[in-house]
Amino acid sequence: MAQSLVKEFKKGLWAEIPPFRLVLGLCPVLAVTKSVENGIGMGMATTFVLVFSNLLVSLLRNMIPPKVRIACYIIIIATFVTIVELVMQAFTYPLFLKLGIFIPLIVVNCIVLGRSEAFASKNPPVMAVADGLGIGIGFTLSLSAISIVREFIGAGTITIWGGNPVFAMPEWFTPLSFMVEAPGAFLALGLMLAGMNLIGSK
Amino acid sequence: MREMISMIVVLTVLASVSGGLLAAVKSGTEVRIEEQVLKFQKAPAIESLFTDVSNDPLKERFNLDNGETTVQIFPGKLPDGSMAVAFETFGKGGYGGDIGVMVGFNLDSDQLVGARVTTHSETPGLGSRAKDDLSFVSQFDDKPLDSNLALKADNGSIDAISGATVTSRAVARGAIQAQEIYRQLKPEILKQLQ
Numbered sequence: 001m002a003q004s005l006v007k008e009f010k011k012g013l014w015a016e017i018p019p020f021r022l023v024l025g026l027c028p029v030l031a032v033t034k035s036v037e038n039g040i041g042m043g044m045a046t047t048f049v050l051v052f053s054n055l056l057v058s059l060l061r062n063m064i065p066p067k068v069r070i071a072c073y074i075i076i077i078a079t080f081v082t083i084v085e086l087v088m089q090a091f092t093y094p095l096f097l098k099l100g101i102f103i104p105l106i107v108v109n110c111i112v113l114g115r116s117e118a119f120a121s122k123n124p125p126v127m128a129v130a131d132g133l134g135i136g137i138g139f140t141l142s143l144s145a146i147s148i149v150r151e152f153i154g155a156g157t158i159t160i161w162g163g164n165p166v167f168a169m170p171e172w173f174t175p176l177s178f179m180v181e182a183p184g185a186f187l188a189l190g191l192m193l194a195g196m197n198l199i200g201s202k
Numbered sequence: 203m204r205e206m207i208s209m210i211v212v213l214t215v216l217a218s219v220s221g222g223l224l225a226a227v228k229s230g231t232e233v234r235i236e237e238q239v240l241k242f243q244k245a246p247a248i249e250s251l252f253t254d255v256s257n258d259p260l261k262e263r264f265n266l267d268n269g270e271t272t273v274q275i276f277p278g279k280l281p282d283g284s285m286a287v288a289f290e291t292f293g294k295g296g297y298g299g300d301i302g303v304m305v306g307f308n309l310d311s312d313q314l315v316g317a318r319v320t321t322h323s324e325t326p327g328l329g330s331r332a333k334d335d336l337s338f339v340s341q342f343d344d345k346p347l348d349s350n351l352a353l354k355a356d357n358g359s360i361d362a363i364s365g366a367t368v369t370s371r372a373v374a375r376g377a378i379q380a381q382e383i384y385r386q387l388k389p390e391i392l393k394q395l396q
Contacts, residue, residue, distance in 0.1 A: 060216075063212060064212060065205060065208050065209045065212055067205070067209060068209045068212065068213055071213060072212065072213065072216055075213075075216050075217055075220050076216070076220070078220070079220040079223060079224060082224050082227075083223075083224070083227050086227050086228060086231045086235070087227075087231065089231065089235045089238060090231040090234040090235050090238060091234070093235075093238035093239070093241070093242045094242060097242070100323070101323075
């Protein structure tokens, strides 16, 4: 039991890490990774939703009639997303303004619905939480990694919290602002995906 | 039939529990969210409108009802001794939804103190200049109350931001709406301030 629990948790960190291995939920990945702060915030919000929706779907898995299961999952997911949205507005308002529409859009994030359908609806609650936590932390790590690359090259800074960079390149560094524009997101994601596959194929 | 009933029951129960939970969270965070909106959206606009007021417009705010909505009013004491008020209106029809505009009026001269954009979802670099670049909103400074604040393209007196006419028009609508609210509420504002 304990062993499989660790296995379910760890698979989210490398073997099935979204969005590199589990190529789902690309919309927030491309849109919010302009700065590390946004990436981490988005990752944490998604993790919260993943863990709790997995838990509830797993608890209710024998009660939900198969024909309306997707509708039930969406109600559960949308509830937690709205909670995250309200809590973010109340406590981290500037971050809420930056993430904007992408917070409510977690409802339709394929990772969250995918984990409910593929995993939580078939496994006991403890396993579902381990899976949600693993996938969520993996997603946060990937978002951070992509946003570190993009922000560093695109703006020459690294901003972790509160809008003040913890690291800034000296004056002579000319940021390649292409990287913080939308096409830069595809480039960063594609190159990192290729890198992951290169390591994985050995 | 049984399956049908179980589907209805499960969905109903789930939706009601979800609704109840969200109502609880909403009422729990409402006060704090209002404070945050005040601090991060309204306060910067008010500070930029009322640069050297001798009071605290945020602390002295009060609400007035204009028949349709409740207007939150921020009073400011201008350096020349006259009183001014600022309140927020929402200009309809921006490129990305309504645009929040904080408009200030001088109660003695009935002139606009100015207008500042508070919230918007306009295109960064184009419509967002309505907020970031003060040269557009500063056109509203010191305009008399009876001036036509529509865009020049609409036979008014305001130059649109080039490349962002839709945004500019929404901001102008917000200012025009503010003129109406001011005319309507001025007696009550004066009563409240005494």
